[in-house]
Amino acid sequence: MGNTEWKTDRTWIEVNIRHLRHNVQELTKAMPPHCKLMAVVKTGAYGHGAAEISSHLNQMGVTAFAAAVIEEGIQLRESGIRGEILILGHTDARRVPQLVRYDLIQTVIDLDYARELNRQGQPLNVHIKIDTGMHRMGIPAEDVSGVREVFAMEHLHVCGMYTHLCCADSRKADDISFTKKQTASFYSLADALKKSGITLPKLHIQSSYGLLNYPELSCDYVRAGIALYGVLSSAQDETKLKLDLQPVLSLKSRIVLIRLVKKGSSIGYGRSFTASRDSRIAILPAGYGDGYPRSLSGRKADVSIRKHRVPVIGRICMDQLAVDITDVPDAAVGDTAVLIGTKEEGATAPETAGEAGSISNELLSRMGARLPIVVTYE
Numbered sequence: 085m086g087n088t089e090w091k092t093d094r095t096w097i098e099v100n101i102r103h104l105r106h107n108v109q110e111l112t113k114a115m116p117p118h119c120k121l122m123a124v125v126k127t128g129a130y131g132h133g134a135a136e137i138s139s140h141l142n143q144m145g146v147t148a149f150a151a152a153v154i155e156e157g158i159q160l161r162e163s164g165i166r167g168e169i170l171i172l173g174h175t176d177a178r179r180v181p182q183l184v185r186y187d188l189i190q191t192v193i194d195l196d197y198a199r200e201l202n203r204q205g206q207p208l209n210v211h212i213k214i215d216t217g218m219h220r221m222g223i224p225a226e227d228v229s230g231v232r233e234v235f236a237m238e239h240l241h242v243c244g245m246y247t248h249l250c251c252a253d254s255r256k257a258d259d260i261s262f263t264k265k266q267t268a269s270f271y272s273l274a275d276a277l278k279k280s281g282i283t284l285p286k287l288h289i290q291s292s293y294g295l296l297n298y299p300e301l302s303c304d305y306v307r308a309g310i311a312l313y314g315v316l317s318s319a320q321d322e323t324k325l326k327l328d329l330q331p332v333l334s335l336k337s338r339i340v341l342i343r344l345v346k347k348g349s350s351i352g353y354g355r356s357f358t359a360s361r362d363s364r365i366a367i368l369p370a371g372y373g374d375g376y377p378r379s380l381s382g383r384k385a386d387v388s389i390r391k392h393r394v395p396v397i398g399r400i401c402m403d404q405l406a407v408d409i410t411d412v413p414d415a416a417v418g419d420t421a422v423l424i425g426t427k428e429e430g431a432t433a434p435e436t437a438g439e440a441g442s443i444s445n446e447l448l449s450r451m452g453a454r455l456p457i458v459v460t461y462e
Contacts (some may be wrong), residue, residue, distance in 0.1 A: 088279040091456035095337040095370040098458050099132050101140050101207070103330040107314050108144050110327045114299055115306050122288065124309035125160070126172065129163040131375065131451035132313060132333050135163035136459060138429035142166055150307055154179055170211055174221075189243065193221040195230045200239040210234075211244030211285075214273060216266040218250040225269040228276045232454055235282050244305075245274070246288040253293040255322050267301060296323035310445050317443040319434035331432060333448060334425035335455075337370040339389070339417050342409070351397030351406055356382060365397070365408045368421050373402040375451035376423055377440040388422040388430025389415050 112121055123146050124130075129137040138149060138160055147167030151157045154175045161169070170189045177200040178228075183190050189209045201208060212234055215222030223230050225247070235242050251259040253331045270289060278284055286304035292311035294301065310317055314331040317346040343365045351357045351365060359365075366389070372378040378400045385396040392412045396405055400445045409415040437447040 088458060091458050092336070093338065094340075095335070095368070096456050096458050097131065097133070097451055098334040098336055098460055099332070100330075100332050101134060101459055101461050103314055103332045104137065104312075105127075105144055107329050107332065108141070108146065110329060111295065111306065111308050111311060114295060114325055114327060116302055118207075119303060120148050120305050121146055121312075122148040122150050122170070122305040122307045123312055124150045124291070124307050126150065126156060126309075127449040128451075128453075130309065130333075130445065130446040133457040134160060135165075136457055137332075138165045139163065140459075148171040148305060150309075154182060154188065158182065158186050161162050161186045161188075175417050177201050177204055180206050180208055183208060191221075192223070192234055192240070192242075195223055195227070195233065198223075198234045198237060198240065202239045203432050205239055207239055207241060209241050209243050212242055212248055214245060214270055216247045216248040216249075216269040217262065218248055218266075219354075220248070220250075222247065225273045228273060228280075231273065231277065232280060232282065233279070242285050244286040245284070246290065246305075246307075248291065249289065249294050249298075252291065252297055253317060253321060255297065255324075263298065264306055267298070267365065280408060293317075293321075293323065296325045296327065299325055310448075313448065315433045315444045316449075317434070317445055319432070319438050321434075331426050331434070333451075334375065334429060335370075335374075335423040335451065336425075337387075337421045337423060338423060339366045339409075339415065339419045341367040342415070342417060343367065354399060357398040357406075361410065363408055363410045364415070366394075366407050366415060366419075366421075368405050368423075369403060369406060370423060371403045371405055372422075373399045373452050374455055375447070376400060376405065377436075377442070377447065377450075379440045379442075381435070381438050385436065386431060388425070389419055393430055 123141050125134045125138050128134050150170045152173045157169045184206050192210050192212045213222035214225050216225045288303045288305035290306045294304045313331045345359050345363050347361050349359050381399040386393045394407045397408050398406050433444040437444045
């Protein structure tokens with residue numbers, strides 16, 4: 085059995101590099117000429133495979149990446165990824181030697197943390213996180229003297245400064261107003277630093293929705309996460325920019341068994357589904373252990389088999405689920421089922437996430453670690 089054959093004998097993630105390249109081009113065209121794309125590849129590149137995605141992005145000319153934790157940054161370096169790698173989250177200051185060894189950039193999450201990093205006595209590249217209203221991490225934008233103190237620290241080299249927009253995905257008037265206050269606060273701090281004689285480092289404000297809804301903002305990086313992978317967080321989201329983004333990930337499985345059940349027979353845990361007719365039921369070796377949400381049980385979830393969308397029935401198990409293929413009489417053992425894909429293939433990530441009461445970001449990043457990744461270029 086060949087490498088690809090064993091990877092696709094059960095359930096697998098398919099990553100389309102042609103779509104990834106297309107999305108990079110679409111995002112880059114929407115950005116100002118001097119702005120760089122910073123690919124957010126945290127949590128396994130949102131379930132797409134961090135090493136695989138980042139390697140292909142490197143080949144496309146992307147040289148700036150963002151990870152959540154130091155372990156992700158180290159994995160990227162050990163996979164041969166070149167360029168800047170920003171750690172967005174907290175790293176224990178005692179691990180500064182590793183940050184330096186792997187040439188990682190650490191986010192300064194508050195002033196006390198900056199002091200702790202500086203006390204380690206090793207030259208470290210950092211980006212300062214500024215809190216402009218999200219109140220999660222960062223030095224308050226009003227604390228100009230605190231930010232200036234970080235710039236003056238002997239062992240920290242400030243090569244970037246950024247904030248995060250907490251409601252950039254919303255087109256509601258009050259959310260737009262709040263976002264504009266956030267950006268004004270950030271730029272006000274930047275102006276104050278500049279007037280005090282500090283040479284400003286690279287600045288960045290926009291994540292995916294920051295670019296899609298506020299393309300007029302002028303920064304040095306756009307931190308593209310969910311948009312890079314070709315989907316929006318929610319199928320209902322409206323954005324100012326209408327980019328032609330294409331889903332990069334598909335979740336696929338194979339029919340391993342077909343059961344013939346009589347009308348009135350129940351199927352699965354809790355007997356939650358009862359056949360209303362004599363039925364053909366296909367068993368797929370995929371479940372919530374692979375990231376397909378159990379909360380879709382009993383909802384309108386469906387998968388695509390032979391270009392027909394067929395309903396998921398009964399309770400989704402950890403490793404298996406059942407679908408009703410009665411209306412696809414030619415469906416057979418070994419057929420491919422598309423659980424998540426493009427609109428042409430079947431249910432999309434935003435649609436599936438919405439039915440599960442979540443968002444694409446969570447759905448994709450929870451794709452099980454046991455799933456093999458197959459790269460395609462079609």
